[in-house]
Amino acid sequence: MPASVERAAAAGAPARGWVGVGPQLAGRLAKLDIRGPDDLLLHLPLRYEDETRLTRIRDARPGVAGQFQVQVLSTEISARPRRQLVARVEDASGGLVLRFLNFYPSLQKQLVPGAWLRIFGEVRDGFFGAEMIHPRLRVVSEDEPLPDSLTPIYPTTAGLAQSALRKLIDRQLRVDRVAEPLPPMLLERLGLMGFDAALRTLHHPPPDADPAALEDRSHPAWQRIKFDEVLAQQISLRRAYAARRQRNAPQLVATGALTGALLDSLPFTLTGAQQRAWGEIATDLASPHPMQRLLQGDVGSGKTIVAALAMLHAAEAGFQAALMAPTEILAEQHYLKLAEWLPPLGIQVAWLSGSQKKRERTAMQALLASGEAMLAVGTHALIEDPVAFPRLGLAVVDEQHRFGVRQRLSLREKGFDGASPHMLMMSATPIPRTLAMSYYADLDVSVLDELPPGRTPIVTKLVSDARREEVIARVRDACVAGRQAYWVCPLIEESEALQLQTATETFEVLAAALPALRVGLLHGRMKPAEKAATMAAFVAGELQLLVATTVIEVGVDVPNASMMVIEHAERFGLAQLHQLRGRVGRGSAESVCILIYAQPLSQTGRQRLKVIFEHTDGFEIAREDLHLRGPGEFVGARQSGVPLLRFADLEADAALVETARKVAERLQTEAPQRADMLLSRWFAGREGLLRA
Ligand code: ADP
Ligand code: MG
Secondary structure, eight states: OOHHHHHHHHTTOOOOSOSSOOHHHHHHHHHTTOOSHHHHHTOOOSEEEOOSSOOOGGGOOTTOOEEEEEEEEEEEEEOSSSSEEEEEEEETTEEEEEEESSOOHHHHHHOOTTOEEEEEEOOEEETTEEEEESOEEEEEOTTOOOOSSOEEEOOOOTTOOHHHHHHHHHHHHHHOOOOOOSOHHHHHHHTOOOHHHHHHHHHSOOTTSOHHHHHTTOSHHHHHHHHHHHHHHHHHHHHHHHHHHHSOOOOOOOOSHHHHHHHHHSSSOOOHHHHHHHHHHHHHHTSSSOOEEEEEEOTTSOHHHHHHHHHHHHHHTTOEEEEEOSSHHHHHHHHHHHHHHSGGGTOOEEEEOTTSOHHHHHHHHHHHHHTSOOEEEESGGGGSTTOOOTTEEEEEETTGGGSOHHHHHHHHTTOSTTOOOEEEEEESSOOOHHHHHHHTTTSEEEEEOSOOTTOOOEEEEEEEGGGHHHHHHHHHHHHHTTOEEEEEOOOOTTOHHHHHHHHHHHHHHHHHHOTTSOEEEEOTTSOHHHHHHHHHHHHTTSOSEEEEOGGGTTTOOOTTEEEEEETTGGGSOHHHHHHHHTTSSOSSSOEEEEEEEOSSOOHHHHHHHHHHHHOOOHHHHHHHHHHHHOGGGSTTTTTTTOOOOSSOOTTTTHHHHHHHHHHHHHHHHHOHHHHHHHHHHHHTTTGGGGGO
16 A cells, blocks of 8 residues: 555545546446545445355255355266366365365365365255255465444446455445535534445445345435435436526516416316416426426326417517427427417417428428417427527427437427527426426426316226127227227237237228227328327217227327226226326216236236226325335436436435435535535446436
């Protein structure tokens, strides 16, 4: 160890260098995301092995790993049943055979008769009697003392042995005292242990540490580490939020004349939740900093009208607004809605999609460029290059989690005169509170937690595919009674071609079985114009039954449709089932969702169907979904660009997130240098992601 490092350590100051890490080793460590001493010390054990005790061979229990100290009796290379190294060993209580199917000559040299070994593994009954296959082993002296703490097992990578990694970490622990980011008073108030002590405990738990608490990470040392991790995340989110408040946006000051007229023209009045959300949005739009608001509301809660009001508000203030949707079908539905609501108020709406004819597109672009059209609706065609909004004041993104960070950013960059446009993101995928607090903490959120009145609840039925005929009969009855129905074809994830084929076949079978009905087919491979025509025919009631793939999943709104059949429902994810079911129950007729499943059901398939059967509230379903899948996979979470948590678990550690949120606020204002320390310790070099 260099003298300077030793001095620094002795003085209690942190030694900021690596100890004994050359370029090659640094490369391997980088694969584990270890880029400096802080990362090394935060590379915490996955689990522990108990080498503090010895088990006698006679007491070994099958299936339970233990440590034994044995002496070698003999070693031979046996040819049968295949070439292998076989060593007979014993302790005072009995004998055991060790078998190695792969071995180096060096191993054979270690296993000389009379040598003492510490072996770690499971004893089982085998070919040669009691035996152990490929035990972890170490040659020791007969009276070598046992370690007095649990042995950490670290995540590692090819070319980096567990023992080498362990040595490296231990060496760093010896020279480094890890600085404490939190003031002593706070630690005391929260009942948290010191950071340095927590790290040392996790790398080398004391003999009396509760193994179960280490295992399930409820141990106070784990609590401390996880707290700092969520705290760092909260701080970085706050900073991103603050940075946004520094940017400029056009201040959209409106008279309320147009929005008032729109409200007057509607056949319904806004729900309380819609009014609240609209009020929050209007306030944001009038501020000189860009709004970044998520409008979250379960399927059918009425987000579109709120978006329309916001867009109209922008137009009133003399600015343009764009609404972007992830699919043609959804974008077109929005367009049709806006084209019904707004032109009577003297507001032109432009339509832009990837599939439209070049001439039409150029004409639309011209309308936008001249400012003649103040509002635009479309797919991602909206953000493609030549589309210029000379005065874009507001960008609305529907089903925002379906877009990548970059696509959302490029809308933002279309701002007017160096300012950023206001952003309104909409999502029907409810985000459980803990997830919202971490992944979306840099957004303001308005929630539509109330459905428009007059909806009858959807009845969900689970039906085995053996009873398909009955389902077909129910569809016929409903359609004959003047209702409309969807029939969603099975999801075939492996092959789009197969999915298409299934959809076509299902369509043919149903059309033949239901000759009295007008049946249509909708799938992702149809030309956009065909899709639009089919959808329009269904909206107009010309088609009674729509056989479809999941293209109808998002946003389709046909109030007269009151029956939804989903085939092979067990293959769909919970969020998807909830979205699909939400296509019905939009009018006043009693709605039914029939989930046809095929036997045998997998464990998760069964759990998912149970959840969707028992719950209609999207938040409840999302919570269950989070529970079943974990947050990493949660829709959009990755795309939000926020660093994922390594140690904390948003569900199990929800209380920590709550506390961290409050502490983050105070630390940020009262001790920013401590906040800096946390950020660089946890996210050094990774924060850029947050800006998105
Ligand atoms: P989502 O939130 O799923 O996007 P939509 O905006 O498509 O929901 O609204 C669903 C349906 O409810 C639409 O037909 C819409 O016109 C209607 N709607 C919206 N708000 C109200 C309301 N306050 N009262 C009655 N119907 C409403
Ligand atoms: Mg919608």
